[in-house]
Amino acid sequence: MLKQFDAMFGDLAGLSVDLSPRRFGRVTACDGGLIEASGLSVPIGGLCRIDHGKGTTLSAEVIGFRNGRTMMMMLGDTVLLRPGVPVRPEGQPGMLPVGPEFLGRAVDGQGLPIDGGPPIHATADWPSGGKRSGALDRASVTLPFDTGIRALNALTTVGVGQRVGIMAGSGVGKSVLIDMIARGAEADIVVVGLIGERAREVSDFVERHMKGEAGKRTVVVAVPADHAANLRLRGALFATSLAEYFRAHGLKVLLIQDSLTRIAHAAREIGILLGEPGAARGYPPSALSTITKLVERAGNSAESGGSVTGLYTVLADGDDQNDPVVDTARSILDGHIVLSRELAQRGQYPAIDVGASLSRVMNDIVPPRQALLARRFRALISSYESNRDLVLMGAYRPGADAVLDRGIALAPQLSAFLSQEVGEHVSLDQALQQLDGLIGDDG
Secondary structure: OHHHHHHHHHHHHOOOOOOOOOOOEEEEEEEOOEEEEEOOOOOOOOEEEEEOOOOOEEEEEEEEEEOOEEEEEEOOOOOOOOOOOEEEEEOOOOEEEEOHHHOOOEEOOOOOEOOOOOOOOOOEEEEOOOOOOOHHHEEOOOOEEOOOOHHHHHHOOEEOOOEEEEEEOOOOOHHHHHHHHHHHOOOOEEEEEEEOOOHHHHHHHHHHHOOHHHHHOEEEEEEOOOOOHHHHHHHHHHHHHHHHHHHHOOOEEEEEEEOHHHHHHHHHHHHHHOOOOOOEOOEOHHHHHHHHHHHHOOEEEOOOOOEEEEEEEEEOHHHOOOOHHHHHHHHHOOEEEEEOHHHHHOOOOOOEOOOOOEEOOHHHHOOHHHHHHHHHHHHHHHHHHHOHHHHHHOOOOOOOOHHHHHHHHHHHHHHHHHOOOOOOOOOHHHHHHHHHHHHOOOO
16 A cells, blocks of 8 residues: 555655646536636647536536536536536646556556556656647558457458458457457557447356456456547547557557547537537537547557557448448458357357458468468358359259359368367467368369
């Protein structure tokens, strides 16, 4: 306990005292989740403290200003909010706390611990919008990233610094897949953003991953679905800022965001609240641009030598792969992994649709032999799946198609290759050996 106080007093000793007058405003209106205050001059992204009496405070974030009024959104509920109460700015606008102090901890969108541990005293900070760099400052993707998943390592190889989306409908296995990758991936730091998901999933994930040596290199930023939209969006920015901070120190970071769709929903709520018109199926332009800005912050750094490998889950509402969020994510990401409900219903887990999945950097980071074997595998599984009904009905005559004949003969082995138990880990070399052993002799 005394060591914690020593660290806190040490941090306070290094701070400068600001003796300038403190300006405050007053709450003038509250319409739904939008709060208006007068007498303030706080930039967008700044935090404010609302004193509503009896020694308790509420927190709000500035999202805009209009006609001399500052518009804010609560980081919680508007219950007990009264007109005329004072509003005071606090903290550094647009900056988020970062540092190694967050390793092994689970925090919320404001960086406050939710794991029951001691307070976190981080002395470093990072811009919530990231530090913009030139296009040529990003190093190319040249090394393969070991996910521990056989199907991905062999057929849709991910690179260090690549941005990949896991796209599927609800209940198809996205959370289980990222759980397997977080456990088996080779990375110095793992930053997990659980944004807009169920609170039960958060507690289960923390219970599984924040133990032992793996837990010491993991940070979980969790903002469940019942929290305010701006706090959910802030959580996504916070997780990305942590990943950028560790990348700036030359570390190999795996950033998992679950899910990109919930982040877009939060941005949509804020945009509509500000009066933006809905464009693509109700999504205002700012909501879709939020996805682009967030994804573009991952990648390799030529300056530090560090990397942020981004893994983003994308919920396809109603299994619609043409949903605006899915389409936007697919266009900006460096690859996508599609999970099929039909394969999941057959009992194949993870239910990866190899034909629909793609890694745009695979040919640049794998040996030519592996690229050739992956193409052969795709041809076999695609031919069999497209003619599966004919084969099962007995309408196909053997010998009509050599590729299909080969696919029919290897169908059980192909399905077994794509399946993997939750606790099983298959390295890149093992995946290539098993792929070679399965179809290496196929001409």
